[in-house]
Amino acid sequence: MEKKIKIVPGFSWFGKNIGIKDKTLDFGGVLSDVPCNAAAVFTRNTMPGAPIIVGKEHVENGKLQAIIVNSKNANVATELKGVEDSRQICQLVAESCGISVDLVLPSSTGVIGRYLPMAVIEAGCQNLQHEFGNTVKDAERFARSIMTTDTRPKWISAKVGDATIFGVAKGAGMVEPNMATMLSYFMTDADISSEKLQEILGRVVNQSYNRISIDTDTSTSDTVAILANGLAGEVDLDEFEKILLEISIYLAKEIARDGEGATKLIDLTVCGAQSQQQALLTAKSIVNSPLVKTAIYGADPNWGRFVMAIGKVFDYTVEIKDLKIFFGENREYYIDADVIDRDVVPLDEISSMLKNEYVFIEVVLGNGSYSERVWGCDLTEGYVKENAYYTT
Amino acid sequence: MEKKIKIVPGFSWFGKNIGIKDKTLDFGGVLSDVPCNAAAVFTRNTMPGAPIIVGKEHVENGKLQAIIVNSKNANVATELKGVEDSRQICQLVAESCGISVDLVLPSSTGVIGRYLPMAVIEAGCQNLQHEFGNTVKDAERFARSIMTTDTRPKWISAKVGDATIFGVAKGAGMVEPNMATMLSYFMTDADISSEKLQEILGRVVNQSYNRISIDTDTSTSDTVAILANGLAGEVDLDEFEKILLEISIYLAKEIARDGEGATKLIDLTVCGAQSQQQALLTAKSIVNSPLVKTAIYGADPNWGRFVMAIGKVFDYTVEIKDLKIFFGENREYYIDADVIDRDVVPLDEISSMLKNEYVFIEVVLGNGSYSERVWGCDLTEGYVKENAYYTT
Numbered sequence: 001m002e003k004k005i006k007i008v009p010g011f012s013w014f015g016k017n018i019g020i021k022d023k024t025l026d027f028g029g030v031l032s033d034v035p036c037n038a039a040a041v042f043t044r045n046t047m048p049g050a051p052i053i054v055g056k057e058h059v060e061n062g063k064l065q066a067i068i069v070n071s072k073n074a075n076v077a078t079e080l081k082g083v084e085d086s087r088q089i090c091q092l093v094a095e096s097c098g099i100s101v102d103l104v105l106p107s108s109t110g111v112i113g114r115y116l117p118m119a120v121i122e123a124g125c126q127n128l129q130h131e132f133g134n135t136v137k138d139a140e141r142f143a144r145s146i147m148t149t150d151t152r153p154k155w156i157s158a159k160v161g162d163a164t165i166f167g168v169a170k171g172a173g174m175v176e177p178n179m180a181t182m183l184s185y186f187m188t189d190a191d192i193s194s195e196k197l198q199e200i201l202g203r204v205v206n207q208s209y210n211r212i213s214i215d216t217d218t219s220t221s222d223t224v225a226i227l228a229n230g231l232a233g234e235v236d237l238d239e240f241e242k243i244l245l246e247i248s249i250y251l252a253k254e255i256a257r258d259g260e261g262a263t264k265l266i267d268l269t270v271c272g273a274q275s276q277q278q279a280l281l282t283a284k285s286i287v288n289s290p291l292v293k294t295a296i297y298g299a300d301p302n303w304g305r306f307v308m309a310i311g312k313v314f315d316y317t318v319e320i321k322d323l324k325i326f327f328g329e330n331r332e333y334y335i336d337a338d339v340i341d342r343d344v345v346p347l348d349e350i351s352s353m354l355k356n357e358y359v360f361i362e363v364v365l366g367n368g369s370y371s372e373r374v375w376g377c378d379l380t381e382g383y384v385k386e387n388a389y390y391t392t
Numbered sequence: 393m394e395k396k397i398k399i400v401p402g403f404s405w406f407g408k409n410i411g412i413k414d415k416t417l418d419f420g421g422v423l424s425d426v427p428c429n430a431a432a433v434f435t436r437n438t439m440p441g442a443p444i445i446v447g448k449e450h451v452e453n454g455k456l457q458a459i460i461v462n463s464k465n466a467n468v469a470t471e472l473k474g475v476e477d478s479r480q481i482c483q484l485v486a487e488s489c490g491i492s493v494d495l496v497l498p499s500s501t502g503v504i505g506r507y508l509p510m511a512v513i514e515a516g517c518q519n520l521q522h523e524f525g526n527t528v529k530d531a532e533r534f535a536r537s538i539m540t541t542d543t544r545p546k547w548i549s550a551k552v553g554d555a556t557i558f559g560v561a562k563g564a565g566m567v568e569p570n571m572a573t574m575l576s577y578f579m580t581d582a583d584i585s586s587e588k589l590q591e592i593l594g595r596v597v598n599q600s601y602n603r604i605s606i607d608t609d610t611s612t613s614d615t616v617a618i619l620a621n622g623l624a625g626e627v628d629l630d631e632f633e634k635i636l637l638e639i640s641i642y643l644a645k646e647i648a649r650d651g652e653g654a655t656k657l658i659d660l661t662v663c664g665a666q667s668q669q670q671a672l673l674t675a676k677s678i679v680n681s682p683l684v685k686t687a688i689y690g691a692d693p694n695w696g697r698f699v700m701a702i703g704k705v706f707d708y709t710v711e712i713k714d715l716k717i718f719f720g721e722n723r724e725y726y727i728d729a730d731v732i733d734r735d736v737v738p739l740d741e742i743s744s745m746l747k748n749e750y751v752f753i754e755v756v757l758g759n760g761s762y763s764e765r766v767w768g769c770d771l772t773e774g775y776v777k778e779n780a781y782y783t784t
Contacts, residue, residue, distance in 0.1 A: 047703030047712060077699045077712050077729050112696020113729070290682075291779055298780030304504020307469045311439030320439060320469050337469050337505070380780075381773040387683055388690030388772075 006157040007139050008164045008187045010034065010229045012132035015145030018124030020117060021072035021110075027124050028145030030067040030187060031097055031132050036227040037191075038064035039198035040105065041205045043222035050075045050082035051106040054090065055223060058102045062194025064227050065103035067185055068093045069146045071170075075108040075116050085116045089125065096128035107183050107223050109148055109170065139166065146170045146183055149386060154254040156247045160240045163190035163232035167247045171212075171255030182255055184209065184224045184248075190240060191230035200241045201226050208248035211374045212256045213288050256375040257357075261382025265358050266296060271371035272364040278316045279372035282365065285309045293379035299354035301347045303335045306363065322366040327353050329360040398549040399531050400556045400579045402426065402621045404524035407537030410516030412509055413464040413502075419516050420537030422459040422579060423489055423524050428619040429583075430456035431590035432497065433597045435614035442467045442474030443498040446482065447615060450494045454586025456619050457495035459577055460485045461538045463562075466613050467500040467508050477508045481517065488520035499575050501540055501562065501613050531558065538562045538575055541778060546646040548639045552632045555582035555624035559639045563604075563647030574647055576601065576616045576640075582632060583622035592633045593618050600640035603766045604648045605680050648767040649749075653774025657750050658688060663763035664756040670708045671764035674757065677701045685771035691746040693739045695727045698755065714758040719745050721752040 007013075015028035040059045042052050058064065068089060075082045090104040108116065132138070143153035147170050154169045169184035192200075205224050226244075257265035268287050273279035286292055289309040295302040306325055310318055326334040333346045333353065353359070359378075399405075407420035432451045434444050450456065460481060467474045482496040500508065524530070535545035539562050546561045561576035584592075597616050618636075649657035660679050665671035678684055681701040687694040698717055702710055718726040725738045725745065745751070 044706050045700065045703040046706060046709050047699050074696070077696060079712055079730070111694070112699055113727075114696075290775070294776050294779035297776065300780065302503070304466070304469060304506075307439050307504055308437065311437035314436050314438060317438050320471055335505075338471070379776055381776045383682070384686050384689065384771055384773045384776060387686035388692065 005136055005139070005155060006159070006164050006166070007134065007136055008166045008189050008229075010189055010231045011166070011187045012134040013138040013142040014131035014133065015138075015141030015143070016124070016131060019120055020070060025141065025145035025147070026070055026072045027121070028069050028142040029093065029128070029132070030142060030185065030227070032065050032187070032227060032229045034229055035063050035065045035103055036229045037062055037194040037197055038105075038225060038227045039194055039201045040223060040225040041201055045222070047077065049108060050078055050086040051108045052223065053083055054086040055105050055107070058090070058105055059225065061102070062198070063103060064105050064225065065099045066093055066097060067105045067107065067225065067227070069107040069109070069183065070116070070121065071146055071148050072110040073108060073114055073116055074110045074112050076112040078113070078115055081115060085118055088118065089121060092122060092125035093128060096125060098129070105223075105225055107146075109146065109183055139168070143168045149260050151258055154251050154258070156250050158243045158247050160190060160243045161232075161235040163188055163235045165190070165244060165247060167251055169251040169255060171258060182209070182222055184251060186226040186244065188226070188228045189230065189232035190228050190235040191233050192228045192235070192237065192240065196237060197226055197228060200237070200244060204241065204245045204248050207245055208252040211372070212252045213284065213374065213376045253375050256377050259377035259383070260386045261380040261384070262377030263357070263380055263382075264296060264378045266376045266378065267358060267360045267373070268376065269362045269371060269373045270365065271362065272322070272366045272368050273370040273372075274316065274366070274368040276370045276372070278313070278365070278368070279370045281313045282310055282316070282363070283372045283374040285313050286363065287374050287376035290379055293376070296354055296359055297378035297380050299351050301350040301354065307337070310363070310365070318365050324364040326362040326364070327360070329358075331362060397528055397531070397547060398551070398556050398558070399526065399528055400558045400581050400621075402581055402623045403558070403579045403619075404526040405530040405534040406523035406525065407530075407533030407535070408516070408523060411512055412462060417533065417537035417539070418462055418464045419513070420461050420534040421485065421520070421524070422534060422577065422619070424457050424579070424619060424621050426621055427455050427457045427495055428621045429454055429586040429589055430497075430617060430619045431586055431593045432615060432617040433593055437614075439469065441500060441613045442470055442478040443500045444613065444615065445475055446478040447497050447499070450482070450497055451617065453494070454590070455495060456497050456617070457491045458485055458489060459497045459499065459617065459619070461499040461501070461575065462508070462513065463538055463540050464502040465500060465506055465508055466502045466504050468504040468613060470505070470507055473507060477510055480510065481513060484514060484517035485520060488517060490521070497615075497617055499538075499613065499615050501538065501575055531560070535560045541652050543650055546643050546650070548642050550635045550639050552582060552635045553627040555580055555627050557582070557636060557639060559643055561643040561647060563650060574601070574614055576643060578618040578636065580618065580620045581622065581624035582620055582627040583625050584620045584627070584629065584632065588629060589618055589620060592629070592636060596633065596637045596640050599637055600644040603764070604644045605676065605766065605768045645767050648769050651769035651775070652778045653772040653776070654769035655749070655772055655774075656688060656770045658768045658770065659750060659752045659765070660768065661754045661763060661765045662757065663754065664714070664758045664760050665762040665764075666708065666758070666760040668762045668764070670705070670757070670760070671762045673705045674702055674708070674755070675764045675766040677705050678755065679766050679768035682771055685768070688746055688751055689770035689772050691743050693742040693746065699729070702755070702757070710757050716756040718754040718756070719752070721750075723754060
């Protein structure tokens with residue numbers, strides 16, 4: 001991963017305002033010079049948006065050449081009309097860019113239950129081929145155009161051999177992943193088959209986007225896609241997967257850190273579990289507990305709330321005497337529930353540590369050999385305000 | 393159910409301050425003139441508090457004569473010392489009142505992970521027999537002494553034939569029941585065997601306390617107990633169960649309405665489900681969704697969030713065309729996702745309705761014959777404040 005963003009040869013981007021709701025960027029796209037091998041993972045929500053239905057069809061043969069995204073309206077719960085609208089957008093993009101319609105992956109994000117303003121979008125699709133540019137600036141405008149309540153764009157690039165991977169994501173709310181939960185796209189010039197891409201993407205998503213949670217809610221629009229144009233030739237696949245995982249975790253953490261109203265990123269490891277499932281369920285139970293999240297917001301070293309959250313994973317028993325809770329990136333301070341003299345617990349030190357923007361916590365359940373790492377954020381008045389007064 | 397509280401002959405109460413944390417009422421008890429048939433249901437949290445461990449032993453033979461409760465400290469995650477402390481309290485109560493120690497049900501509620509201040513509690517148990525009184529005022533002091541972040545006492549009484557049932561509860565936070573999640577006690581002078589009491593209590597709790605949720609967190613201290621002294625003779629058991637359910641639902645709703653920071657009670661029915669489980673999972677998914685809860689707080693008719701919450705019950709599929717969402721106690725307004733003309737949706741009327749303190753919502757999933765009713769509350773800045781800055 002490098003600080004300086006490198007774009008991928010053979011791809012171009014745009015992001016612009018077409019007036020779907022207000023004056024902010026609300027329409028963006030990615031176009032490859034050539035058809036790409038492609039793979040995608042979609043939301044598990046059983047009420048998926050229309051673009052999910054269309055997108056699944058289009059990626060089925062493992063080929064994509066363009067991505068088109070609108071924010072401010074999710075095109076969800078819009079039934080057949082919504083699906084027709086999504087197909088129509090793909091058709092307009094395909095015509096403008098001179099490519100086949102089934103090479104276009106559509107996404108929409110925003111409010112649920114409203115029809116897309118198709119007249120506005122149709123006007124926005126006029127001469128779209130001239131909107132695309134291949135500079136970092138163009139890619140940034142795309143990253144900004146897909147934002148909803150995100151406070152900043154999320155993007156990253158990395159080299160794998162001679163190839164480059166560029167990744168972009170948006171998150172903010174309705175983020176408890178069960179399959180990727182938000183929009184995220186990767187472009188690379190590595191030459192990889194679509195079958196391999198799908199395998200790699202599935203594993204990577206499971207270890208990155210499926211390990212974050214903002215509010216336990218699962219969006220109806222979540223999509224992660226990867227497009228490989230092959231221009232840089234073949235790469236070492238293990239290396240590619242390792243780097244893709246690294247940048248996916250980076251983007252996933254960026255999403256968690258920028259959760260609606262969030263002031264802190266929670267980086268939580270649960271280890272010593274008897275099974276992978278116990279580790280994951282316990283980690284999710286802790287990182288999703290409103291009482292843990294508010295305690296971390298308030299820098300309150302209320303470790304009893306961790307005990308409660310561990311204990312509400314009903315299928316597994318943890319002995320309180322085996323439980324230890326470490327705080328700090330280097331496990332600087334810890335709570336040992338087995339220590340009778342509770343006065344030695346370094347509550348003040350832990351409270352100071354909880355005031356940081358990055359909060360590292362490691363929970364040791366016992367002597368088991370399984371562990372999981374997840375990321376989340378604190379629960380603040382900001383989350384409530386943003387979602388109570390968010391006008392539909 | 394009657395507005396005027398009637399206490400039950402043969403029981404006496406006390407509630408007082410002994411200085412566990414501050415000057416508010418923090419210690420209370422109930423004493424029966426004679427040993428009672430009794431039954432109880434406890435938390436499913438796998439890290440139960442010490443009083444739960446002791447309480448289960450004491451109620452095992454179906455007999456109880458006294459309940460002793462302290463607030464401000466939950467005596468949880470305190471291991472063997474916590475259990476010894478809880479036994480010691482029962483012993484002191486038993487000696488003061490001249491009853492057998494295994495007739496005492498102990499409860500503690502408050503912060504997790506601290507030892508009880510036993511010197512303070514031992515002093516508070518001196519001559520306890522003189523503290524009990526049999527007036528409504530005494531019962532009210534008991535109801536107040538078990539409160540933590542509750543803003544008001546919760547109590548109710550009802551007649552069943554010649555007998556009376558008196559019920560009292562506390563809730564406020566850490567309330568997602570899986571088994572009763574909070575403290576609640578019933579006293580009656582009906583003559584019912586402990587086996588029957590246990591059967592009835594199990595069914596009643598499942599339909600009342602297990603149908604409320606404040607924040608998805610499950611307390612380590614939850615206890616519901618019923619004591620029947622038999623003084624009023626036998627009653628019709630079906631009638632008894634019906635009335636007990638009625639007052640349990642009343643208390644459960646009072647707990648939901650008085651959830652930490654809550655401004656509204658959400659009364660949600662999900663019907664038209666294909667199975668009982670689908671109805672319950674969907675109802676819980678909606679009533680626990682932070683995005684639904686904040687929308688209701690803000691009176692935002694953002695029905696798309698209901699669609700999202702229904703869709704994250706991954707095991708069942710709902711057709712959006714079958715979905716209807718009614719608002720109001722008499723289903724005054726509704727959203728029909730199948731109506732293409734979204735302009736006819738009465739959003740302003742629904743928003744007005746969501747401004748009420750009681751919010752009635754009915755979600756029709758389809759043509760199935762199963763339904764469930766649950767109760768919850770909105771999510772507000774008050775919840776965050778109360779739990780972020782709550783000093784341990």
